[in-house]
Amino acid sequence: MSSFIKGLEAFRKWIILILVLAAGIWVWNKFGNLPSPSAWFKPAAVRIDETPILITEIKSIAQLQTAQLYCEVVTDSVVMSDTEAALEALKNTLMLPVIIPGKLSGPKKIVMIVKGKVTAGIDLRDLQESDLKVKGDSVWLTLPHARILDVIVNPSDTEIFMEEGTWTSAEQNAVKQKGLRVMQKLAAEKQLEKQAEEKAINLMKNFLESAGFGYVSVGF
Amino acid sequence: MQVYNPVRRFILALPWPATLLAGAILFCACGSPSPRPSGIVAALQQMQDLATVEYSLSKVVKASDDQTWYKIGDRKILITCEATVKAGIDFSQIDTRYVSISGKSISIQLPPPKIISISIPPDKIEVAYEEIGFFRNRFSVAEQNALLQQAEKQITRKVNELNILEDAKSNTKSFLTGYLTSLGFEQVDLQFDSPLKPKTEER
Numbered sequence: 001m002s003s004f005i006k007g008l009e010a011f012r013k014w015i016i017l018i019l020v021l022a023a024g025i026w027v028w029n030k031f032g033n034l035p036s037p038s039a040w041f042k043p044a045a046v047r048i049d050e051t052p053i054l055i056t057e058i059k060s061i062a063q064l065q066t067a068q069l070y071c072e073v074v075t076d077s078v079v080m081s082d083t084e085a086a087l088e089a090l091k092n093t094l095m096l097p098v099i100i101p102g103k104l105s106g107p108k109k110i111v112m113i114v115k116g117k118v119t120a121g122i123d124l125r126d127l128q129e130s131d132l133k134v135k136g137d138s139v140w141l142t143l144p145h146a147r148i149l150d151v152i153v154n155p156s157d158t159e160i161f162m163e164e165g166t167w168t169s170a171e172q173n174a175v176k177q178k179g180l181r182v183m184q185k186l187a188a189e190k191q192l193e194k195q196a197e198e199k200a201i202n203l204m205k206n207f208l209e210s211a212g213f214g215y216v217s218v219g220f
Numbered sequence: 221m222q223v224y225n226p227v228r229r230f231i232l233a234l235p236w237p238a239t240l241l242a243g244a245i246l247f248c249a250c251g252s253p254s255p256r257p258s259g260i261v262a263a264l265q266q267m268q269d270l271a272t273v274e275y276s277l278s279k280v281v282k283a284s285d286d287q288t289w290y291k292i293g294d295r296k297i298l299i300t301c302e303a304t305v306k307a308g309i310d311f312s313q314i315d316t317r318y319v320s321i322s323g324k325s326i327s328i329q330l331p332p333p334k335i336i337s338i339s340i341p342p343d344k345i346e347v348a349y350e351e352i353g354f355f356r357n358r359f360s361v362a363e364q365n366a367l368l369q370q371a372e373k374q375i376t377r378k379v380n381e382l383n384i385l386e387d388a389k390s391n392t393k394s395f396l397t398g399y400l401t402s403l404g405f406e407q408v409d410l411q412f413d414s415p416l417k418p419k420t421e422e423r
Contacts, residue, residue, distance in 0.1 A: 044287035046363070048370045053378055056302070057276035058387065062395045064311060065269045065336065072261040110361060119267070119337070124395070134404050150306075152339040155368035163361050169346045172361055176342035186262050199266050203311055210314060211403060212321045 062124035063149050066203065067196035069118040069187050074161070075179035076111040079171070108165020110172075114179035116153040118187040120146050120196035138215035139208050145220055146196035148187060151180050268312035269336045272391035275384050277303045280348075281371045285356075293353020299367065302344035303375050306336045307388035325407040326400055332412065333388035335379060340372055 126144035133140040153176060167175075187193075201218045208216040279301055286294040313331035320327045345368065352358050359367075393410045400408045 041290065043291070044289075046283050046285045046287075046367065048367050048374070049282040050374065051280050051282055053303075053375060053382075054278045055275055055382065056278050057274075059274040059276070060391050060394075061271055061274050061306070062391075063271040063306070063308075065267045065271055068265045068267050070263045070265065074260075117337075121267070124270075124399075129402065132402055134402075139403065150337060150339060152337060153342060154338070154340050155345075155365050155372050158365055160360075160362035160365055166358055167361050172364075173342045173345070180342075182260065186260065190262065190264060192264070195264065195266075199268070203268055207311070207314055208403075210316045210319045211326060211400065211405075212319075213403075 063121055064124055064200055064203065065119050065121040065149060065196075066146070066199035067120045067192050069120075069183070069190060069192050070115070071118065071183040071186055072113065072115045073179045073182045073186075074111065074113055075175055075182065076109070077171070077175045077178070078107050078109045079165070080107045108163075108167065110163045110165075110167060110175055111161040112175055112179065113159040113161055114153055114176060115157040116151060116180065116183050118148060118183050118192060119150040119152070120187065120192045121149050122146050122196070122200045123149070137213050138217075139213045140217045141204060141208065141219075143197075143200060143204065143218060143220055146193040146200060148184065148193065151183055153180060153183075268310060269308055269334075270311040270392065270395075271306040271308035271336050272395055273307050273384060273387040275305045275307075275382060275387075277305065277375065279303065279371055279375065281367055283367050285359075292355040294351075295353060295356050295359060296349075296351040297347065297359050297364070297367070298349040299364065299371075300346050300348045301340055301368065301371060303372075304337075304339045304341070305375075305379055305382075305384060307333055307384045308336050309333055309388070309392055324405055325409070326405045327409040328396070328411070330392060330396075330410055330412050333385045333392065335384070338372070338376060338379065340368070340375070 122143055122145075124144075131142040131144075158176070197220060204218045205216050208218070281297075281299040281301060284294060284296045285291075310331045314328060318329040347359075347364070350358065389412050393412075396410055397408045
């Protein structure tokens with residue numbers, strides 16, 4: 001009987017100790033001195049090392065960039081696994097209505113939100129001597145046609161909305177290229193090159209007028 | 221008198237609610253349609269930059285995931301990427317206020333050079349090496365992208381330490397000198413260093 005009472009007392013001591021500890025943690029947490037338990041299991045952020053940047057090429061250019069299209073497109077891809085592809089082939093060969101459970105065969109899926117910039121303008125390196133005629137204070141300039149100069153999609157412009165399975169660099173690139181093609185198509189629809197040409201005419205006119213020419217004619 | 225129909229009896233004996241539920245689950249599992257997103261947002265904007273230099277850069281992105289105390293095993297990754305940086309001037313800032321002409325001589329105060337664009341093309345990004353511990357998963361696309369975002373920040377931060385703006389200055393001078401010479405000017409004076417302040421036209 002006495003051993004039972006002793007055990008009960010020991011149990012009571014433990015309970016008090018646990019309660020004191022819990023109260024202590026609560027007070028500490030309340031005053032912000034202890035990270036929340038959820039933070040204890042938060043994975044540490046992976047930081048990249050500071051590595052040097054190597055210059056591989058320096059090029060002289062003369063691009064008059066005059067129009068830009070900001071795009072945000074959603075691009076996705078679904079790739080069947082080997083098992084799924086084999087079952088699909090079997091289904092087609094046997095002409096049987098074989099049902100392939102998606103979750104079992106595991107196709108990989110990815111959905112990205114890609115933001116990018118399509119830049120159009122004139123490559124002034126294409127200007128020929130014959131494109132410029134000067135007579136007194138009059139000047140006639142024929143510019144080369146505008147074209148898409150850059151389609152920029154950087155990692156900071158890319159958001160991975162959903163991904164399932166393992167994606168190689170080439171496969172990731174293929175998904176992004178799909179987004180880039182949509183952007184280029186959009187630029188064509190919005191007549192970006194035409195807008196770039198209109199702006200280029202204004203800029204060159206202003207420049208030539210600033211250079212003191214009384215009559216300025218700029219065209220394509 | 222009711223005739224015994226084994227088919228009817230079989231149909232009536234079926235546990236219908238359970239059968240329907242199983243059928244619905246099977247339908248959902250088999251037919252799980254993949255999302256077909258198609259959202260597109262676009263905004264057009266005018267620019268007025270004259271890009272005169274282009275730098276091609278390369279960088280190795282190196283990361284080790286070994287700091288999470290409760291994860292067993294490490295992960296290491298090496299990604300190679302290339303970037304293109306363009307620099308030049310704001311061409312619209314060259315106007316009569318900053319140009320002085322005297323006979324066949326022209327003097328222009330040019331706007332300061334600036335970085336026009338930084339591009340890290342997706343096709344120039346490649347995972348060169350990956351080492352994954354037995355109990356760890358491979359780096360996901362989102363994780364790789366997060367590492368590349370850090371690399372992009374490093375490139376953006378360090379780009380001014382390269383000589384690109386000085387090259388932009390000399391290339392702009394060289395291009396405009398040639399252009400103004402072909403317009404008939406015999407003496408061309410282009411200045412970058414003095415702050416932009418309007419000049420009086422002398423012609």
